[in-house]
Amino acid sequence: MSSIIKKKIKLTADISKLLSKKFYSFDTETTGLNPVQDRIIEIGCCEFINLKPVKEFSTLINVGKYIPPHVTKVNNITNEMLNDAPSEDEVYYYFCSFIKDVLAGRAVIVAHNA
Numbered sequence: 001m002s003s004i005i006k007k008k009i010k011l012t013a014d015i016s017k018l019l020s021k022k023f024y025s026f027d028t029e030t031t032g033l034n035p036v037q038d039r040i041i042e043i044g045c046c047e048f049i050n051l052k053p054v055k056e057f058s059t060l061i062n063v064g065k066y067i068p069p070h071v072t073k074v075n076n077i078t079n080e081m082l083n084d085a086p087s088e089d090e091v092y093y094y095f096c097s098f099i100k101d102v103l104a105g106r107a108v109i110v111a112h113n114a
């Protein structure tokens with residue numbers, strides 16, 4: 001049995017209002033499915049204002065970890081593609097800057113396939 005806990009989140013008027021003004025949608029690619037051992041190797045995010053995309057953030061991430069062939073088959077990201085990619089620390093700093101309105105509570109963030 002899965003240890004994932006599913007929780008319904010009520011769409012309040014406040015959240016609905018935020019979504020209609022500004023929200024961010026993001027997606028990641030990883031080295032695998034284990035949340036402890038595996039790492040994020042690509043992150044993409046789009047800022048929407050009035051339901052229209054206005055800004056994008058996208059980068060590969062060099063995590064210093066070998067990407068097995070079965071992972072490359074899924075996400076098409078190779079070890080060679082990550083050689084010159086920025087480090088996790090660098091990417092997360094810029095990603096947090098990109099979503100600063102989310103971190104300040106002024107916008108909502110939506111995860112793809114989370």
